[in-house]
Structures are given as C-alpha cells and as structure tokens.
Amino acid sequence: MSQGICPSLQKNRANIGSVFSWSKFCYTEPCMRCPVCGEGDTKVVDSRMSADGASVRRRRECDQCGFRFSTHEEVEILDLSVIKTDGSKETYTRDKIVRGLKKALEKREYTEPQVQQLVQAIERDIQKKRKNSLESREIGEIVMEHLRGFDKVAYIRFASVYRSFEDVDTFALEVDNLTSHATSQAINQKDSK
DSSP states (O other): OOTTBOHHHHHHHHHHOSOSOGGGGBSSSOSOOOTTTOOSOEEEEEEEEOTTSSEEEEEEEETTTOOEEEEEEEOOOOSOEEEOTTSOEEEOOHHHHHHHHHHHTTTSOOOHHHHHHHHHHHHHHHHHTOOSEEEHHHHHHHHHHHHHHHOHHHHHHHHHHHTTOOSHHHHHHHHHHHHHHHHHHHHHHHHHO
C-alpha cells in the first residue's frame, strides 16, 4: 500500500478509476472521522443509491463510540474551465449555479432536495458535453432549459438577468416565447394520448 493514501481508497483505487483528483485524498488519517469522538475508524453499515442514481447515501458507525451518522457522495465535476463573456477563464463551481438558482427561485415554493436534483440534472448535461472548457453562455442555456420545466417564474427571472433584458419589449417577447412553448408542449402531450 502507498503511504499517505487512505487505506480503503488505496484498496479500491483500481476499481474506482482515474476520474478523481487523488491529491485531495492524500493524508495519513483514515477516510471518514466520527463527528462525535473524532475516531478515524468508521464502518459503512448501509448504502443506498438515490432514485436518480446521481448520489449515494451511506450509513456509518464509529468503531470507538458506536455513534451512527450518514454521509452523502455525489459526482463532482473536476477540471472544467468556464470561459466568461470577456474571454477570461475561471474554474467551474457548483455554488455559482446554486446561488443563481436560489436567487431565481426566491419566494417560490420548492424544497432543498428539489433544488439539489435540479443542480444534478444541470451538471449531468454539462458532463454530457465532454469538454474541458465551456462558455458561460452554454452553461446558462443549460440552466435555462432546466428552469423552464421546473418553474416558469424562476425561468423568467433567470432569463431577465442572464439575457440582460434592456426594455419591456424584450421581456414581453421572452414571456411570449415561454407561453407558446408551454402551449406547444400541451398540444404534443394531448396528441400523444
């Protein structure tokens, strides 16, 4: 075993693959510490996949004090650069999407798990692009496409900031596009029945 890498990760390294940044796991302590006593030896008692298959909930138990706790694992986008409109680059961060969504969804009825599912769906579409860099415009379009089906008011709020509506006419045009899109979807659903 390599010194400095978590034993359970070292054991499973070949099975996990190279998509993870191993540097963030390189330390001499075991993987998951107990939140109560700080013991580094905990065991997984139960693992459950989320309904959409995008995350895993693990039930753990501390070998030292017996305390049980849960951890959540989900796919993380690594090494994605976002090319901003001015041409500069920055590292992709999930938090920016979450903040933008929460601002658009302000005073709307939604639950935190619904927002997390929305973010996971957006990130899946970003990953499907299979690129090392994406323009912020592409990410914005993906977010808007998902918001359109999630909450139409939030979609209009996000679009108004993202597309920088200059006047009421531009705003009205976007609302017209949204309502015609909803009407055509309703007709398609009716025809398919």
